[in-house]
Amino acid sequence: MSTREPGTRPAEVPKRPRRRHGLVIVNTGEGKGKTTAALGVIFRAWGRDFKIRMFQYIKHTTATFGEHRAAMRLDIPIEALGDGFTWLSKDMDRTAALAVEQWGHCKEAILKGDEDIIVLDEFTYAMHYGWVPVDDVVETLKARPAPLHVIITGRYAPQELIDCADLVTEMKLIKHPYREQGIRAQRGIEF
């Protein structure tokens, strides 16, 4: 875990690391901003030299959205699912298998605790569709190293996950008229 904070103390005075309480943060709801807020934490945490790792459960591996371009430049690993499963996928068995495989990697990373923050983006769907058992997720989160922060995003967060989380925010759509007006998703804003 990197706890270094540059410029706060001279090198000759070893600073006892501030005790950190790792949080489980869930961004859920029908509104925008779930993944975006996770990216905001990444931005902030990168500014503090935190070690960050992000797993995506929806976006395609070949996606080069704004966040992928930024992450690549800043050397933040974003690991996408095999073929970018969505609920529109034609082969749901394959999709489920990929989600399970991806969860295996996440679980290993969470238990190992080499990072300061792990983001599981759009992961709630894998639980919602029953591919990854919520119990397994909750047990893994409980068994993680104490300082590790885990952020999970996506709609339909299961109650068991909410019960074990430290911070749950619902993103609620108040107004989103521009889609109805035929305006496309805006590059740099939504992707």
Place this chain on the structure above:
Amino acid sequence: MSTREPGTRPAEVPKRPRRRHGLVIVNTGEGKGKTTAALGVIFRAWGRDFKIRMFQYIKHTTATFGEHRAAMRLDIPIEALGDGFTWLSKDMDRTAALAVEQWGHCKEAILKGDEDIIVLDEFTYAMHYGWVPVDDVVETLKARPAPLHVIITGRYAPQELIDCADLVTEMKLIKHPYREQGIRAQRGIEF
């Protein structure tokens, strides 16, 4: 406005810029994630070489939170208010005057349109407390160059602002127990 997207086309084929529809985005509500989601858009937009400028209405000028450290390294200007007004300020007249002055800078930037994205962080309070007239804000937003995105964050977003916005999200607190448990705000996550 920078519309360059690196690596998509060879330099000898000039690409007609994709028509951009600037959005007014409001992140409001009592929950966490309003500023954080704005930072997430900044992260994404930075990955696309957008020109970004952020004005803060709450944080202190000398604050070096995670986002300030990241922004400084990435050369994204964050301009804070003179003395970091809060509703706990002792001299509210001075606070109001500073908010008005800051709005003057914002207004100029919005009308000029040199940036691709302008973020007015925690700006709703200045309207809520009556220091900056909502009408002036709405008129300025309507008069801005068409491709400019403006993001406004903070609780108590006035109805007139919501009416003129393209996307409004309410961040709603579902669960936030760790504060009650005496756990402090976590560095790199919340600041």
